[in-house]
Amino acid sequence: MEKFHSFTIDHHVVPQVQDDSSITTNLLSPTTSSSSSNSSPTTTLSRYENQKRRDWNTFGQYLRNHRPPLNLSLCSGAHVLEFLKYLDQFGKTKVHTQLCPFFGHPNPPAPCPCPLRQAWGSLDALVGRLRAAFEENGGNPETNPFGARAVRLYLRDVRDSQAKARGISYEKKKRKRPLQLPPSQTSSPPPPLPPHIS
DSSP states (O other): OOEEEEEEETTEEEEEEEOSSOOOSOSSSTTSOSSOOSOOOOOOOOHHHHHHHHHHHHHHHHHHHSSSOOOGGGOOHHHHHHHHHHHGGGOOEEOOOTTSTTTTOSSOSSOOOOOEEOOHHHHHHHHHHHHHHHHHTTOOGGGOGGGOHHHHHHHHHHHHHHHHHHTOOOOOOOOOOOOOOOGGGSOOOOOOOOOOOO
């Protein structure tokens, strides 16, 4: 019997079919169960942690549905790229083609037949969560497929092409650095006062 599960990316629910076999969150050692057997009080996970867990399970499901099925230990940056391109079909961000009269316009005045894609920001955040989940589930940071050079280059290309197509800028926001005083104005304790003579 098949069960239907879903995940959310770019504020869009994507249905997935899952077989009756149980899913573990630790794909590197499938014998490990994700539930704890001790009776510790349950803790509420943050929204980020919940999303990371859902993304991790979704990627695991994608690997199991892959033909032939893939083991996470054999997964490479190429498989991550395949997954990201697969997700494009569920995107909601209009990305104009170069032939479209609205190419480069952030707010087109009329509809057009250009494709919907995953927004760069959504893909970037997804890769960040999966990169962290990989390492939290026992993966070696040096072999993390989500940190592969090909994935970084793909994300950069998506960012640049969407910026041109949509007429928007993805300039990196500069962090405000705390105001630092020159060494002569640092807050050191004042020198002791001379003793008062009476």
